[in-house]
């Protein structure tokens with residue numbers, strides 16, 4: 001038996017179409033255009049690609065896009081000044097500083113400088129606390145995308161056993177909070193968890209976000225489980241010729257697909273949902289800032 005492949009690209013396209021409709025409605029009914037500011041410091045090649053995609057998709061859904069590119073050696077104080085200006089700008093409803101930042105910058109100081117109401121990444125300590133205590137929060141985009149895929153695949157998650165492999169602030173911890181909020185029984189595991197394979201084998205839902213290519217193999221998966229692979233690892237691909245590379249997840253897809261009930265591929269699974277959820281968060285932030293209810297189904 002082979003698992004259902006969860007098509008993240010198609011889900012993301014559907015979500016963006018829904019957001020575009022809501023943006024049109026907001027413009028027509030209230031004369032408001034949601035605005036997203038994205039800040040890139042330095043020339044990391046992958047970050048440049050992501051920031052370009054974010055700008056393009058922001059415009060495609062009818063929002064205003066403000067892109068700020070700073071040199072890699074920009075002093076942190078200059079970045080903080082920019083964040084302060086964006087905080088004060090009424091045309092900007094969402095602010096995202098692309099990570100990773102250059103080594104001389106203190107990521108946490110920069111994130112803390114963002115107005116929590118405009119923190120569309122959901123990384124600010126205030127949003128982290130709000131999520132953990134069940135209040136309205138900006139929710140980090142990648143885990144929000146995983147949650148949407150899980151709900152679309154399984155319907156209600158209530159009572160399901162879930163294992164999150166990975167304990168990062170950006171994915172693992174918020175993912176666990178979201179699953180808990182949907183009444184799953186959640187285990188957070190990581191690379192040092194004893195008997196990891198045995199723990200994963202008990203789960204009806206597996207979210208792999210550990211950053212190790214192909215670590216989760218088919219014999220770790222409970223038959224019929226839903227597997228969400230957050231890993232994006234570039235590995236050598238000699239079959240593509242000299243210097244060739246390809247993207248793989250944290251799950252060994254070829255063995256897992258034979259056991260799971262449903263599984264996300266890499267690429268084309270969780271990745272595309274990240275940017276779609278960023279746009280959803282920007283729309284939510286804009287509605288909240290304007291005293292309007294956020295559209296249903298765009299947040300956790």
Ligand SMILES: Nc1nc2c(c(=O)[nH]1)N[C@@H](CN(C=O)c1ccc(C(=O)N[C@@H](CCC(=O)O)C(=O)O)cc1)CN2
Pocket residue numbers: 050096097098099100121141142232247266267268269270271272273274275
């Ligand atoms: N401030 C932030 N920085 C970073 C985040 C984030 O959410 N906020 N996440 C990642 C990078 N990221 C968005 O910024 C991102 C990663 C991957 C994808 C994606 O669509 N991946 C594709 C494959 C793309 C490729 O071919 O390289 C896929 O998985 O299908 C989108 C966004 C780190 N930084």
